[in-house]
Amino acid sequence: MIRVVVADDHAVVRRGLTGLIESTEDLAVVGVARDGGEAVALVRELRPDVAVMDLQMPVMDGVEATRAIVGEASGTEVLVLTSFSDHSRIDAAIEAGAVGYLLKDAEPEALLDGIRAVARGESPLDPRAARRLLARTARSETGSAPPAADVPGLSPREAEVLRLVVEGLLNKQIALRLGITERTVKAHLTSAYQRIGVADRTQAALWAQRRGVGGTGRPDQP
Template identity: 40%
Template sequence: MRTIRVLIVDDQPLIRTGLHATFSGVPDLAVVGEAANGVEAVQAVKRLSPDVVLMDINMPRMDGLTATREIIGARSPAKVVILTIYDQDEHLFDALRNGASGFILKHAPTERVIEAVREAAEGDALLSPSVTRRLIDEFAKRPTLSSTTGGSLQQLTDRERDVFRLLVRGYSNDEIARELVLGDSTVKSHVQHLYQKLGVRDRVQVVIYAYENGLVPSSAR
């Protein structure tokens, strides 16, 4: 059984202690380190090579948004999950744009926190369809960075294009499987191939890619 390596980043010792306790005794999770600010987080990722980083936003010395940007910019394979008090956090969209794979509420049930870490490690974005809808709405208010379709989308097969359209609309893998009448493993394979061809990390980045390249289907707007 694979052990998922977790780095906890928060400037509040009680939060770090609570999360550490949450993962204690979970066979497939191991806390490999803690950090109290973004500077320590960036250094810890380089030193400890975690699979998942639970990242607070508001911290001294370097905030979580900047730390996330530096970690992702350094091409670390670690998945960053934002820790937030409210799902309406004004910084959420900036965090996702900076490469975060999603978010988890600090007061979420223990089972959900554990599940979130596992999902992030597997490459799934931690966004419900309703949050993805808000993400789409937010980007719809902003001008796209490019109005060209580029070459990457042309590399997709017809089936991968179908998957792309559903991902942008916030469908989960299970929902895609039902919509396209495909097996779960087939959907996962299509999703991974789509990520590779578009050069993105997860479904959040698919939505961002789509908007920044003018590729959002009208039905998703």
């Protein structure tokens, strides 16, 4: 059972998320917070697997709450759930230690899959928000990356998987797209991380986008 804390300052959203999560057999809401301060206190007390975090909240916003949760090394992973208009806070939340982010207009199943992905150690990224983050980071780091010739090469399948990561697909979606198992997708990603010297999905996506892995280097291409 994946234990979840939900943090959002809107009662309707809290109730909707709680009902959605509780409708599954493998996820359970163990706490609900109205602001970032409550979220930090609940995580400290309950040690959930995942905190689903809104960003714009009173008392303490989601960015500061994320930073506090990550800083305490509680073992709780933070999944940001916000609107696309909060793009500046999205950037700040990732820098604070959030491992993934989805938008509030996502399909219910995408949110549930995102929570499961975070619990497995993956980093789900909404494609629209991911494109913006990748483009911003690539612009800010232009010229700072080592040339491709100095980086260990990838197999064709590893490059293909990374290209789909840039698009924002979860492992399950990548497996369906490529006609392989989810376990095989994870194995390709683990191998790719070791080859290119990164630690997680977000860093791998940034590496792939900067070097044009998959042919175009554009995360919005099929």
